[in-house]
Amino acid sequence: MSRSSSPLDTPGQFPADSPRPPLWNDRAAAGRELAAQLQGWHGDHQALVIGLPRGGVAVAAVLADALELPLSTWAVRKLAHPAEPEVAVGALAPGGVLLWDEPYLQQQHLPLELRRQLVQEQDQELQRRQRLFADPPAAALRGRHLLVVDDGVATGLTARAALTSLRRCVPSRLVLAVPVIDQEVARRLESSLEGLVDGLVALARVERLTAVGAWYRHFEQLDDASVAALLRDRLPGSPVRPG
Template identity: 50%
Template sequence: MVLRAPLWTSRHQAGLALAEAFADRRGLSGDTTLVALPRGGVPVAAAMASRLELPMVTWSVRKIADPRWPELAIGAVATGGVVVWRHGAGGRQRTTTATEHGWLRDQERELERRHRLFGDPPGDQLRGRHLIVVDDGIATGMTVKAALLSLRQVGPASLALAVPVVDREVAGELDRLVERMEALAVVGDLQAVGLWFGHFEQLSDRQVLALLEGARRACDHPHLPHR
């Protein structure tokens, strides 16, 4: 099958499609949690939460980039002191550069701000649970890899990854870090995640908080009809 962008009108629509892939987890709120990566993963996870009747939390992670090329991730930082660099050991020079120029510290501060603002849970609340990590798309894989390594530290029962679109090469790397991976579209040389959505706005903190509040209310009333 030939995939042509865009495939979804919005992150919400992609989330509903991903919910179908995880229909076997529907209603298993006693041991399963959706873990959204802010900001883009939140509307995807919110749509999944509404269909699957599962609790949803955030797990903040930050891309590290050279300010001259802000869209290109050279690394990422996540909770628990996890830092990953592009090209692994070959990224040592990037480590030095990012540290010397303060790029790493800037993102560590932003990580902490988001952790507090979005209410990321302490790791012990996720221990022993089946975690479904959700993002809106994966190009380089840096932020998702950092998130998965960070979440593995909390001792989950299992880690799954749910994503609408992912680069084919990166998918192979990430698949080794999880027990289950569901991607709606696996494409070669993924340059821009946003091209696969008809509407792909940059979300504000306020929008993220509203989505989280809506998901919490829905979780408190799981028998309300879906919209």
């Protein structure tokens, strides 16, 4: 989420060559379009699609079906500002990965004790989701080709936390695939200085992306039961359903 407003935050005001929302009817439609750009992954026996819960799993499930690949999840949690729940100030991922938006936090003077409380609360939720969705152990990802999928990337905090955590699992290939991403975040992720990803596939790169949901006509929040249903027939080792 952007920290400040700009003319690009106003509906209908985009550069002439910029995509305009909405682009997809729902996450499933975005997943099908994304899969069409990733045919080189089709049937790769070393590959695993990793959906980031919750919304990313709805995109990843359709993509995994189309590419005939197994699907799993990888827990990651946004650390939200207590007074503004939609504003990400940090992110938490397995393996002790903790990222903060330090410049923003310095402006807001968020006390250290409050930071610790946020981390403790979200770490409990992260562990709950790891158990509930049966995230794979890190050792099972070593040497694999990982295709990490979310429904969109705005600030990049949760995506970077997830990718940092997955990179520590030593996959042989780590690629992020998303329908829509903030242009500047994409530049940073692709920078050789970051070294987080071996590739980034995005259908739309948007200057100052503020709301991922605006790019979908239907963007309902998924609950745990919905994610579990998407995963049920697509877990690693289960028969892969053709797209």
